[in-house]
Amino acid sequence: MKKIKLMVIAMTVTMLTAVAPAAMAQPAQNVQQLEREIEQHEKNIKEKENSIKDLEEQIDNMKSQLKDLESQKKTLEKELKAEIKTRKDKFVTRDELVYDQEIADVLYNPYNKSDVEEALDSFEGMETKEVIKKKEIVQKYGEYTKDLRDFMEKMKKNLAANHWKYVSSSTDLYKKFEKELKGTKYWKIYNKKEKNESIDYLDRVMDKIMLFKNDGLKSETQFNEVLNMLYAN
Numbered sequence: 482m483k484k485i486k487l488m489v490i491a492m493t494v495t496m497l498t499a500v501a502p503a504a505m506a507q508p509a510q511n512v513q514q515l516e517r518e519i520e521q522h523e524k525n526i527k528e529k530e531n532s533i534k535d536l537e538e539q540i541d542n543m544k545s546q547l548k549d550l551e552s553q554k555k556t557l558e559k560e561l562k563a564e565i566k567t568r569k570d571k572f573v574t575r576d577e578l579v580y581d582q583e584i585a586d587v588l589y590n591p592y593n594k595s596d597v598e599e600a601l602d603s604f605e606g607m608e609t610k611e612v613i614k615k616k617e618i619v620q621k622y623g624e625y626t627k628d629l630r631d632f633m634e635k636m637k638k639n640l641a642a643n644h645w646k647y648v649s650s651s652t653d654l655y656k657k658f659e660k661e662l663k664g665t666k667y668w669k670i671y672n673k674k675e676k677n678e679s680i681d682y683l684d685r686v687m688d689k690i691m692l693f694k695n696d697g698l699k700s701e702t703q704f705n706e707v708l709n710m711l712y713a714n
Contacts, residue, residue: 569608576609584619589681591710592626615678618670622680625667629686630711632665637708640698647697658698662690686710 583603604616648655671687689707
């Protein structure tokens with residue numbers, strides 16, 4: 482029995498002796514593994530640092546390119562602004578030239594429907610506001626002429642009834658003539674012709690009417706001369 486116990490003890494010691502070197506070798510293997518992993522991390526770190534450096538260089542290049550593009554953009558914007566201004570200036574010159582050559586003469590001569598219609602066509606394609614706003618007065622040339630003619634025809638009856646005698650500014654007939662003259666559609670245009678666009682021909686008609694009025698509304702010949710101007714066409 483004692484012999485069996487001794488054999489068991491001997492076997493146990495033998496097993497412990499065999500296991501001990503293996504247990505001592507395990508930590509060495511873990512260190513090697515960790516060192517390999519550390520090397521891999523260091524490699525990864527180096528690669529990522531290099532990648533970041535490359536990206537930073539690309540960013541710097543892009544910043545330089547962006548700065549250059551911004552400079553090009555500003556230059557183009559400046560050139561565009563100058564181009565737009567030059568175009569506008571030339572359009573103003575063009576529109577004013579068309580007005581002087583194709584429209585102004587229509588307002589210098591007696592009203593003629595076909596001439597006015599042709600003149601209105603010349604406004605097509607214009608962009609200059611100062612010229613375009615003159616279109617309305619051309620459109621109303623016929624209307625202004627007819628209104629003045631109706632006024633003169635109406636006053637002719639009253640003046641003929643007075644036998645074309647001199648009329649002072651204090652009389653009812655004179656006051657009526659003056660009031661209705663100022664009530665004509667063209668009066669507002671004529672009264673502000675120094676500041677605004679007007680119709681040259683009707684301005685001359687109005688000048689003669691004013692002269693006739695200031696002379697006392699007494700000359701039938703003078704009156705008919707004005708009236709005939711409104712029947713020219």
